[in-house]
Amino acid sequence: MTGQVDFDSHNTAMVQGAADLVNLATPGLSRTRPYQPPPGAELAERTNAALRAADRHATALDDAQATRLAALAPGLRAVFEHLAAEEQDRAVEAANALLADLRPFPVLERHRDEPWHLYFRSTRGDEASDWAARLALGLATALGSRFAARLGLCSAPACDRVYVDVSRNGTRRFCSTACQNRVKSAAHRARAQGD
Incomplete structure (x- = not known):
């Protein structure tokens, strides 16, 4: 990841995990199509895949x-939406509401012979709440840094998925390469028709 923003390796993974959960578990539009979260077992399977991407030791x-855990996604989404609307104070309020509800506390953990890592758990005491606490705290940490503007909603028409920009120049504004290419192609066609 040379040249890319890194909140810190664990926190970057938690911020991306929050974005992945929001994109998976909130309805809306995805690449011009209506999107509904998957049901039951498929939701669990895809949620677990997203959590393993954030932390390979995920239970x-x-x-x-x-x-x-998916029920938390609208609260996480609010943070991204407020940032996209340049309402940082409201994004902070949304993050603080999540933190007040989950009340994360730090613990040191390690897996096998790896070094100790700082993790967060929720006072609720179940794995879903622990994950919710980690994801909410990841967003809160990003909000409290100079990287808050690197979180937002996809700029492509008919898409409301969220993104985390870890690029060097901080210019990412799309949830995916597909949306970016769609916007570039439309702009190219518009220029060609104008000639």
Whole structure:
């Protein structure tokens, strides 16, 4: 990741995990198509895949836990939406509401012979809430840094998925390469028709 923004390796993974959960678990538009979160077992399977991408040691959530974690996604989404609307104070309020609800506390953990890592757990005491606490705290840490403007909503028409910009120059404004290419192609066609 040379030249890319790194909140710190674990926190970057938590911020991306929050974005992945929002994109997976909130309805809306995705690349010009209506999007609905997947049901039950598929939601759990895809949530677990997103969590493993954020932390390879993630404990798998069962269907009920994945559903509870997915219920947090609208609160996480609010942070991205407020930032996209340049309402940082409201984004902070949304993050603070999540933190007040989850009340994360730090613990040191390690897996096998790896070094100790700082993790966060929720006072609720279940795996879904622990994950919710980590993701909310990741967003809060990004909000409290100079990188808050690197979180937002996709700029492509008919897409409301969120993104995390870890590029060197901070110019990412799309949830995916597909949306970026769609916008570039439309702009190219518009220029060609204008000639």
